[in-house]
Amino acid sequence: MSTLLLAWKSLLNRRTTALLTLFSIAISVSLLLGVEKLRTEAKRGFTQTLSGTDLIVGPRTGPIQLMLYSIFRIGDATNSISWESYERIDEHPQVAWSVPLSLGDSHRGYRVLGTNDSYLEHYRYANRQPLRVDKGAWFSDLHDAVIGAEVARALNYQLADSLVLAHGTGRISFANHDDQPFRVSGILAPTGTPVDQTIHVSLPAIEAIHNGWESGAAPATSSQVATDQHQADEHEHENEHENEHENEHENEHENEHEHGLEPGSITAALVGLKSRVATLSVQREINQYEAEPLLAILPGVTLRQLWSLIGTAEKALLAISVFVVIAGLVGMLTSLLASLNERRREMAILRALGARPRHIFTLMLSESVLLAGAGSALGLGLLYLLLLAAQPIASGLYGIHLPITAPGFYDLAIIAAVVGGALMMGLIPAWQAYRHSLSDGLSIRT
Template sequence: MQLITLATKSMFNRKASVLLTLFTIAISVMLLLTIERVRQEAKSSFSNTVSGTDLIVGARSGDIQLLLSSVFRIGHANNSVSWDSYQDIKSQRGVSWAIPISLGDSHKGHAVLGTDSAYFEHFRYGKKQNLAFAAGRAFVNAQEVVLGSEVASKMHYQLGQQIVISHGMGNTSFHHHDDNPMTIVGILAPTGTPVDKTVHVPLAAIEAMHSQPKSASRMIGKPKQSAAHSHSDTDEHDQNHTDEHGHNDSHDHEHANEHKHNDGHDHDHADEHGHNHSHDHDHSDEHDHGHDKPDTVAVTVPAPAHLHGDLIGEPKQITAFLMGLDSPLYTLQTRRNINNYKAEPLLAIMPGVTLRELWRMLGLVEKILLLFSGVVVLISLLGMLTTLLATLNQRRRELAILRSVGARPRHIFTLMSSEAILITAAGCALGIALFYALIALAQGTLQSQFGISLSISLLSHYELMLIGVIMAAGTLMGILPATRAYFYSLSDGMSIKL
């Protein structure tokens, strides 16, 4: 204990060089831990992007290309899958569910994904977690859109606002579908996956925007409504004059045309029901005024039953689709059947297997990053060794005085070794503190820009092992100056050399 106290006081006497060495070690430790944590979390984030999906099916290309385009929204799919093939494969034995995906449009740099209600029901991320809504609900007709959490927060969107989809995947688009604005009805909770950066629309909306001419300017995705409903409920809607479920001007016109046989019948009907055509026109005017209301303020967007519409339409092709099977035993057989599909060339991949293949390809990059941080640590330890050797020649008189008061060579050896260990330990402790501070500062940026979620958690077993290796290397670096001090004699320390 006395030697430790003596070593501490000796370092305070040389605080300039010791602090410089300590900060060099601390920065290298921070860099090593940060690179390792980002590497682990990046791999985990990629692995957690999609779970519970047995197969991803798309046009025949490459396994990694299909995975990146369909799940991570990176790159573009070269070809598409016909809707007939999707329907055929979906109906095969062993298929539990399927989620169609249509990509190719964007909104202010954010990918637009066309799908149906199966997406919100069956898509899983992380440890098979369901998608949840931070606000609102899922779309129920082709005039509605659901935003990822990052899109909503970055663009400051709220429920009830209308947005315009653009053609193409880039940040800049020269073709906007401004004739068909869509209403925001839901905002998803954060997931830490590409879902947060995605705008979700029904497949029917994608089809309508791309199939109709620009000048048509018609409303997409007309809600489904049975004939029985339209005829039986017409009188009831007109009598009550309610717009509880939206704007049903067609009911008033239907009712007017239904009863407009001749002038005499018109008056009889007016007296019988207690209202006439002028009353219907007033009611219609009320609806027209309702359209002038701003569409940017809405707390909730209810989904009336009669506004539920077709979410799919009649698409000719989609980009890809996700599949879930009744049993894992069907996976390999179904994948083989899809890869040998005769109607068109298709490719089915297993997400987990393809992700491992992707990380094998990136293994060289991981090794380079780890080697780079290891070299930085080694350079900092060599700097400590250089500092100890440089100051050793200046400390000969100090060591000679210690020998003269009874210190033995082993005490000198322990003193010099203790200094190296203390500097390394202090550098590691400071490096760990800087590491957590850096994570706290960069956590939001990495999450929003790269989708990498860094958690402020205790050091893992592997990270502790890295710290142990650094401590061992620092101890070894201190042995060389300690050994040289061990052999210094009393006469060498007391003599003055010119």
């Protein structure tokens, strides 16, 4: 009879204790693999929040602060970029496209982003995935709003629903733009990024709702402002129809300027270059811009810097999981050591039947490996069940995609490390059984 088969039968003879040890190791391994997958996917999703953008341009501040408020909608900008400076950047010979971003308002705690059609056309996330309007259409009217998937889910908004923007970024605001309500014209498909928690409106809409708010308070007569903006909206559409054969980009700027809706400033801008080789030179030009203090950052570099600051929590979670696995292996060791007192006679009989000390030693090690191997396999199966259950929750609430894929090299390395740790733990009871099996079993104890 082979040693592994004998070890298996021995474990079956002590099935209750063996099963408890098995489940302990399975839960430990499942937790370790699950935390590692969650950590890896969270980091990947974080670093791929923005993809395909070469530079982020904003007022001169810290790179991380610029990244936080322009991409993650965290915090507020301390300054802004003049529209003239943005246009000069957009006209740079090396710039292929640019996306203006205007922040500062909110709706029930969700940030409002003023932008234009280039946002839908050029914004990319993950592996250069484009934004997609899941329901309705991108804004075309002055008071159209396109909301993210999380906004729609949390506030239960549907197409054509009305919403009022608030002045400022607080969850509760006493300065609302009640005179100019917006209509939900579209709902974006989920992205797992801050886009899901953003309300998108046009740049002219941002200017329209702030006419008369120069002092920071609502204008005294808001009805006339609303009427003027409605007329401006009608004139804008008339001009679009009259000039449909002209360049769309120039037409939009002319209409906005004519009706006083061209923005005076923006919060930041995303920039895509014609050649990646020119990235550093264009960045240096913007950072040395003399008309006003500007800052251009590399998104990938800044995202990695930001993750290094907030990645301490995930490292601590991984360390806790490792200790849980160690606790499971120590439990296995305790179980094997405790069983030695009950198995002295068994070991002695095996010796009397011709088993050598090395056979006893190998038997104990085989039991450790079998428990760790079976526990790891069970833990892996438990992990996949948990992934099936947690996938929609993690994606919908936290924007973390947890793919269900075959175990990779890293997963197999973790399982091998667990089995190796069990092997090391099994050396202690195996050595004791090797040394004392015959004498302990045949001696009379009182």
